[in-house]
Amino acid sequence: MQLHVKSILPIVLGLFVLSSVVSFIPQKAFGDGFTQENVQANIGNRVITAFIKLNPPIITSDSSEDKTLQFRFFDANTNTTINNVSFFINATKGDKILMHELFYTHTGYLTIKFQPGGENGKYTVYGDPDPVLGGLGSQTDQVTVMGPILTEGGLYHFHMELLAIDYANTIINQTNPPKFDSYLSVGDVSMQDVTYQNNPYNTTLISYYDKTSNFNFDESTKQFSWNMPFDWDVNRFQDRPIFIHEELRVPKSLTAFSDTPTYAASAQGYALTGSRIIVDPYTIGDYMIVHLFLNKFDLVNMAKTIPSGTTGIEFKVAPEKPNVQSSASLLTDFGGWNVKLGWNPKNLEADSQNNLNISFYDSFTEKQVTGDVDYDLQILDKDQSVLWSKSDAIAQNGVNTQTINLPGNGIYGIVIKVKSIFNNGVPDTSRIGMARGNVVIPSTVTENDSLTQTDGQSTNSSNITPDNATIPEFGPVASIVLAIAVMSMVVFVAKTRGIPKF
16 A cells, blocks of 8 residues: 555646547535545436545544545446546645645545544545546555544634546546535534632633634623634525534533523524524533534524624523423434424313324425435333334325324323435435424424524623523433534435435
8 A cells, every 4th residue: 555645636738639528517515414425427428426424424623433434436327337437636725725635536435534643734544546637546446545634622624626537637628627525514613611609610612613712601691602614605505505503512500501401592682482492401401502503594594683793603602581482493413404393272171182284304405305204203201201202204295194082181202213315206214204392282483493593683782681591402301412423523414315324
C-alpha cells in the first residue's frame, strides 16, 4: 500500500485530450441535516446518483469511534452500480481548506475513514493510486485519511465533483462537472460550572451545528443563555434542508431549574414551542436534558425580521410553571419524522371513544409523507406499562386513524415507533425512530407546534416571559429518547430510490 500526501494531479489536464468526454446536464445537489443522502446529476439519459452515508450518525468533538463516509455510485433508473468512478473532494471548515483530493473506486463503492492528526491544511491519505488518473483507492474499497477532519466541533463543508465514470479514462466534461455539496456538523461539547446560592453545578452544553460562546447562567431568573455563529443569508440555505440542534444538560440537584416539566425557550428572541423543545429527565439519571430544534422553515421565517449584520443566534432557556398538556405534535428520536396528532373529538374524556388521526411529516422539509408508513403505537399508564397497543399499523400515504378508549382521568404516555417508509413499494428502514408524548384526560387538544412569531413579532430579547412559555413534549410516565441522529449532524437525506445496504 502506498502513502500519498495532498496528491493533486496535473496529468489530468493532458488526459482531457486523450480520453473520451461525456456530455451531461449538471445538477447541483445539497444536503444539510441528515446522516445519508442520494445526490444526483443527469448524464444523457442516465441519472447518476451518489449515495453518501455517515457513520456513526452521532458525532461530537469527544467521540472516540472511527468516523467514515461511505459512497456508492449508481444509475437511479436501473439501480445499477457504476464502475470506475474518479471524484474530487474538497473539505473546508470556515475559510480553512482541510483537504483537496482525488479519489477512485473501481467497484463504485468507497469508504473513507477519518483519523485525527496533523493540522489545518495538512493531511495524509493512505491508499493506492489509480494508474490512469491517480485517484486514491484500494482493493478493499477503503482508504484512510489522517488529518483534522471531523475532529473538532463546528460546521464542515464537503464539495464533490465527478471527474470520470464507467472507464478509468472516460472523463466528464470539466467545464461544468456534476457537483455535490454537503454540510456536516460535529457537535461542540463544552462543560461549564455555574453557581447558584454559592453552590457549584457542572453543566454540559452540546451544539450539534457549530461552536458556542458566551455561556451564562442568570441566578435571579434561573435562565441559561449562549451564542452560536450563524450566517443569516437566506440564499445560502433556502433551497436545502437544514437543522439546528442544541442540547443543555443541567444537574437535577439544581432544583431551582430542574423541578418543573415546563420551560420557556427562545432562539434570537423567537419563542420555541411544541416539538421544537424536548425535555428529557430520564436518559441520564442525575441530569435534566433540554433539547432545542430549528429547521429550515423556522430559520427562513426568523430571517425576515433578523436585523442586517446579525452573525449568530442567542439561545435562552428558563423554567416555567408546570402545565403538561396533550401532545399535538411529536418528533422522533431518530430519522427526522414529525408525527402530528389530531383528536376527534378534541375534548378528551375518560371511558369514551376517541379517534386519533395520525399524520406523518418529514420534520426537515415539513412536507407530508407520501409513502406508506409502517408503525407501532402504544399508550402507557402512570407506571409505564402498556395499556393499549397496535403493532404493524399502516398509514397509507402517511395518514391513519386509530380509535382509543382510556379508562380514567390522568396523564398517559403515547409512543409511536416508525419502522419503515414504503417508497415505490420498497421499504426504507434507514430513518426509523421513536416519538413520545402525552395524553391528558380530561383535556382539550390544540395545535401548538409553530413559531409564535410568524407575523414577524419577536419575544423580548432580554428575557423570556411566562406568556412565551412552551409546553415541551415531556412524558412524565415515559422515558424520552433524544432527538439526535438526524439532528446531531448536518449531513444528508435520502431523496430517491435505490438506497443500498452496506
